[in-house]
Amino acid sequence: MTNYRRAQIKGGTYFFTLACATRTNNSVLTDNISALRHAFRKVKSTHPFTIDAIVILPEHLHCVWTLPPNDADFGIRWSLIKSGFSRQLAPSEKCSQSRQKRKERGIWQRRFWEHVIRDDEDYARHIDYIHWNPVKHGLVKQVKDWPYSSFHQYVKNNVYRQDWASIDEFYGIGTE
Template identity: 55%
Template sequence: MHYRRAFVPGGTFFFTLGLADRSQSLLTKHIDVLRASFRRVKARHPFEIVAQVVLPDHLHAVWRLPEGDADYPLRWALIKSGFSRRLPAYEAIPLSRRRKRERAVWQRRYWEHRIRDEEDLQRHVDYIHFNPVKHGHVSRAADWPYSSIHRYIRNGAIPADWGG
């Protein structure tokens, strides 16, 4: 099956990525490993994280790519593989993944949506910041530690009691 991706150089995109086993909490349990993977990729392939939230089993992000660059699949592949390689082996790896030398940490696919305008951007940023409340992890969005909401609050873009 062939999936169509929106390749817009310098574009802004919303992403959702999940673990292969959604009962795991690897993303928050190993948040330092995930952050290091992001840093390594951003150093070699720059992009701006407009907003992001990391939950135990999935993450959402809005990225803005540099002018002339549309290669977010490379960035995600490097982030996912960098994270996976630094985790202790815990999972049973199906033959189909072993043949491709893959771990069974992440779902193979991810959701992407090209942000079309400021209203679309704001809707997705709000969705990202409210997600820990939606999933019952906290009662106030600002109480979730793995969210860009803290930067938005520091910058005065939203009040500390937003989403609660």
């Protein structure tokens, strides 16, 4: 087994991508959004962290978290969120023999992508990426139309305009 090296910075801010094991014709996350929210809330109550931005897509999610000052263990948090979410769903997914042997469900990919946020520019770029993602994947034409996103909180906090970033704006359609 490969020994992955992850940056462990106490109180750090990180960008994450987590994906379901099956990425095609799968909407397990959005179809079960209440269960996913419950898993997040439960883990946050025992292992605090701040969700700076998040978007939940049908079969993957992106988010930026900030951990408490004396804590760098995002791995345990993701493990608890993934398992907590999975336990709320009735088994229906296909499981490989390897997953069965390890008593794993076949909902999530085993690993996840993490990136340490380096500075304000890096932070802003990742927040924009998160909020743009539903448009990028063709799920909506305007960022504001995707319900499973922290974008709406950013609008309330006057960080973004309600009409920020549409597919037409991206391609220059209807602009002078």
